[in-house]
Amino acid sequence: MTTWLPICPWTALAPACGVPALLAAEPVALFRTHDDELYAVGNVDPFCGAGVMSRGIVGDRAGEPTVASPMLKQVFSLRTGECLDDPAARLPTFPVRRHDEMVEIAVP
Amino acid sequence: MTRTLVVIGHGMVGHRLVEDLRARDDADEWRVEILAEEVRPAYDRVGLSSYLDGKTAADLSLAGTAFLADPMVRLRLGCGAARIDRATRTVLTTDGTELGYDALVLATGSRPFVPPVPGHDLDGCHVYRTLDDLDGIREAAVAGAPGVVIGGGLLGLEAANALRLLGMRPHVVEMAPRLMPLQVDDGGGRVLAGLVGDLGLALHCGTATDSIVAGPDGRVAGVELGDGSTVETELVVFSAGVRPRDELAEPAGLARAERGGVLVDDRCRTSDERIWAVGECAAVHGRCFGLVAPGYAMADVVVRQLLDLDGAAFPEPDTSTKLKLLGVDVASFGDAHGTADGALDVVYANNAAGTYAKLVLSDDARVLLGGVLVGDASAYATLRPFVGRELPAPPERMLLPAGTGPDAGALPADAIVCSCNNVSKEDITGAITGEALSDVAGVKACTKAGTSCGSCVPMLKTLLGECGVAPSHALCEHFGQSRSELFEIIRATGVATFSELIGKHGRGLGCDICKPAVASILASLGRGHILDGEQAGLQDTNDRFLANMQRNGTYSVVPRVPGGEITPDKLIVLGEVARDFELYTKITGGQRIDLFGARVEQLPLIWRRLVDAGFESGHAYGKALRTVKSCVGTDWCRYGVQDSVAMAIRLELRYRGLRAPHKLKSGVSGCARECAEARSKDFGVIATERGWNLYVGGNGGFTPRHAELLAADLDDEQLIRLVDRFLMFYVRTADRLQRTAAWIESLDGGLEHVRDVVVEDSLGIAAELEAAMRDHVAGYADEWAGVLADPAKLSRFVSFVNAPDAPDPTISFVAERGQPRPGPVVLPMPSIRPDSEEVLA
Ligand code: SRM
Ligand SMILES: Cc1cc2nc3c(=O)[nH]c(=O)nc-3n(C[C@H](O)[C@H](O)[C@H](O)COP(=O)(O)OP(=O)(O)OC[C@H]3O[C@@H](n4cnc5c(N)ncnc54)[C@H](O)[C@@H]3O)c2cc1C
Ligand code: SF4
Ligand code: FES
Secondary structure (H helix, E strand, C coil): CCEEEEEEEHHHCCCCEEEEEECCCCEEEEEECCCCCEEEEECECCCCCCECHHHCEEEEECCEEEEECCCCCCEEECCCCEECCCCCCECCEECEEEECCEEEEEEC | CCEEEEEECCCHHHHHHHHHHHHHCCCCCEEEEEEECCCCCCECCCCHHHHHCCCCHHHHECCCHHHHHCCCEEEEECCCEEEEECCCCEEEECCCCEEECCEEEECCCEEECCCCCCCCCCECEEECCCHHHHHHHHHHCCCCCEEEEECCCHHHHHHHHHHHHCCCEEEEEECCCCCCCCCCCHHHHHHHHHHHHHCCCEEEECCCEEEEEECCCCEEEEEEECCCCEEECCCEEECCCEEECCCCCHHHCCCECCCCCEEECCCCECCCCCEEECHHHEEECCECCCCHHHHHHHHHHHHHHHCCCCCCCCCCCCCCEEEEECCEEEEEEECCCCCCCCCEEEEEEECCCCEEEEEEECCCCCEEEEEEEECCCCCHHHHHHHCCCECCCCHHHHCCCCCCCCCHHHCCCCCEEECCCCEEHHHHHHHHHHCCCCCHHHHHHHHCCCCCCCCCHHHHHHHHHHCCCCCCCCCECCECCCHHHHHHHHHHHCCCCHHHHHHHHCCCCCCCCHHHHHHHHHHHCCCCCCCCHHHHHHCCHHHHCCCEECCCCCEEECECCHHHCCCHHHHHHHHHHHHHCCCEEEECCCCCEEEEEECHHHHHHHHHHHHHCCCCECCCCCCEEEEEEECCHHHCCCCCCCCHHHHHHHHHHHHCCCECCCCEEEEEECCCCCCCCHHHCCEEEEEECCEEEEEECCECCCCCECCEEEEEEECHHHHHHHHHHHHHHHHHHCCCCCCHHHHHHHCCCHHHHHHHHHCCCCCCCHHHHHHHHHHHHHHCCCHHHHHHCCHHHHCCCCCCCCCCCCCCCCCCEEEECCEEEECCCCCCCCCCCCCCHHHHC
16 A cells, blocks of 8 residues: 655745655655656666755756756656666656645655 | 678777678678777777877777677677688687687788887887777876887877877987878978977987887886987887788788788788788788778778678778877878879978978879878868869968868869768768758768768868858757857846746756756846746756765865965864864865865855855855965065965955856966966966066866966056956857857957957947946855845755755765765665556656
8 A cells, every 4th residue: 555655845845946855765856847747756866876866957858857967967857767868777766746735755 | 591700800990890780781691709809899099199188998989888789799808819710710719719700801900010129128118009008108107207209100299299298208219301201291391390399309300229228127228329329218119110910811821912911802802702801901902001091991892792782892092191299280191292293292381380281283283182281281171082183273272271262162072071981072961961960960970971080070060061051059959049149138138037038039948958057147147146036946056055066965165265365263264164064174276175075954054154254155166256366476475576466366356256158267476487377267367567467268177278368567457357358258158168268269260359359349348348247246245145044045955855954874974084085885776666657647
């Protein structure tokens, strides 16, 4: 059964900006895009091991919503977590939703 | 049925052959086994010298990931061929494996020729052919000491330049009376000798090397020359030509050419119809070629035979060469020595400018046969394709610099534009129109033209223009405009946000290229604190957190120390803050102090302490003014002629916070001894008896540049006014991430144009530029204090939104020399979870 863990109020998220969040097992990067979609991916950049993904620039590549790692600038799909510059790397993704005024992430 | 091709040698030509075969072998007819004696996959040997000039082995590698992962190709590195057995059609490898073949290609290249002078094999003697050779030379080089290169040909001069890059004082010994005897004539050789002599090479032409003498330790101690002199040195590089590596031929019963090389016909076939030879080891009808272009042509000939395609004969090779050494251009093409019957020479020499040009023409002076260019080879790209053809203009007009001479339209369609890769004008224009190419990179990818020596690239640009493709200035996929065009749009329309700009003038959502660029423009125009509202999300992480991100995700903090002058009390505060927050502390190269290892949530606490003590942000994170370095100047220094410290502080306080296309650095020296290294700065100021000299366009970094004089003997106010104008002109018109040197170079007219606009006010915008700078100075506010005063901005400085005080578990430190440094990175395994798409939808 999926448990939805409340993370923060919706108002804590600015459009096209990420914030870091801590789940029991790992750090997560939470994004709200310009059109109010929510995405959550792993916060740890697989290329350098630093927990920085939430501080990357949000944008799109040919329509696909993306975040660029602030460390060495590899671009990842927010939807699938896949690295668009190196298909061998990917970020884990997490189900995320807006529930009333809270943002929640599903933990298995 | 799949057959097996064995290729011996993974050098430039062997690699090209396999790459070409795989690109054209749609039916996977051939499986390829490559034997490579070197431990690395093929690399760009033509560009070998750049390995000592900043390039890495990875930069030079020719084999991409797709090639290395191709299941039809097996590359055995560090494994040579020892013997060929034609009866059983097998190759025995040096590790004892036997490989059967249906077809065999020898691509073993050459080995450097080391003349058998006494002492040639002493410790300290090197050759110049492989990356390993260069590693050996790098290790043996001692800066400031002399080094001797034996051989003054093309490669010898490259080797001499390499020694120079390693800080050595190179000597070149050449038996012939002039340098590059194969490529240039006497007149050209004289100009060349003058130019390289000026650059610090000691030349010994027209003399032989008698012996290499050993010192008491048995290593090289000197070189004895035929003219009786001795050069003391511990490092010798032989560059006296190459010999084809044909040693596999004779034991296998394959014919060798009289002067060496595996003898082949014009289809590159040996006497055994299953065996070919290509590249430098092949002697086509007895003649070897020491250049890559003929080798590539041979590879093409063999691939066509393997796949039963047409056109399989080796064409008359192009032995043109162009080289840029020590900043000296040399080019030689076609019949450079005028050996054809009745050939005429037309010579243009300018000893003052150090340029020499000779064109060799047919007896009626109409057809270009060849030529030599020394000192300025800019006409090479236009001239070379005309070899063997009638010139479209009088010869002297053909020597005018590109752009002012005849255009490429005059070039016949079948003329070869890229001789390295044998690509004609029509191949290129066909690709540009057929594939809708829009830039040089596209032409390179599509035709291979321009991918080897690069000398045809100017011509590729001309051809793009001729096909009606205006050079693209598009910033990225979201904006068709250049940075300077966006600057003008934002300035003229008053647009204040990124979303408004992209909505009206761009497309999509933006990316890590356009967002920071627009953020920088908004900041240059003083449209609010850089973290106001939506702007925060545009900034690179360094700007977003007003600190520099480090490898483990922590930040460094650099307070401004104007001019490098600091009171003992402030120095103590820095020490206390570093101690209390356990920050690694280091003096930077910019005369200030960097505190490393701050976690996001600590930044505001650190700034609070610093701001309270009178510090402010040093913008080490921004594309903005960094430091104005100073020397001690008149106050203390016995040589100083102006107060360099006071001027440096004044400049730093005036331009602090100015957002620019790239970072800006400055320096002020109190006299011509230049202790502040002002000429390595974007704008540098050097004191004179009568005031200040202003230099612009200097930098260190990847391509160091010396700043050049913009104006001399200025008083304080004149200096400030010119710097105001210069910086604002740069901020408005430069490209994203273009430092001042590259910007000046990109302007039509270069520094002269800058001088016209900034000093002479030729565009009539000087007053406007000065007013814009006045606005900047009046609007300056410390960015750190701005965050501390704003709870909304402060709220972003947390480790986790749901656990603001929990330290990030990925960050750890270990101690080194009594200070912290990042602990080892433990790359977490990516957690595999069911995809969340339906929940998201
Ligand atoms: C701290 C410092 C090294 C030191 O300990 O001395 C340093 C550190 C960095 N330099 Fe530097 N550079 C530092 C002086 C220099 C100098 C020397 C100087 O300024 O006198 C140079 C050569 C001079 C020049 O810039 O022309 C220099 C040439 C570069 C370059 C190459 C620039 C170029 O045009 O090629 C980069 C890369 C870039 O900016 O794109 C760079 C980039 C960087 C970055 C920002 C790399 C990064 O993105 O992480 C480093 C981060 C600093 C930090 O985290 O605080 N750094 N860097 C120096 C800070 C000076 C200061 O007080 O602000
Ligand atoms: C410093 C330098 C600058 C140059 N500049 C230019 C230039 O500006 N323009 C130009 O056209 N050319 C230039 N050249 C020449 C150019 O690099 C060569 O013409 C080109 O590399 C020849 O390619 P190749 O494949 O025939 O030989 P190579 O690139 O030498 O490759 C041969 C490979 O075969 C390997 N091999 C040999 N024997 C065996 C064996 N038995 N088993 C397995 N492997 C074996 C060798 O180790 C080597 O890796 C330059 C060369 C040097 C060294
Ligand atoms: S540049 Fe001149 S004034 Fe400045 S410290 Fe050096 S010698 Fe003294
Ligand atoms: S001529 Fe050498 S790359 Fe085109």
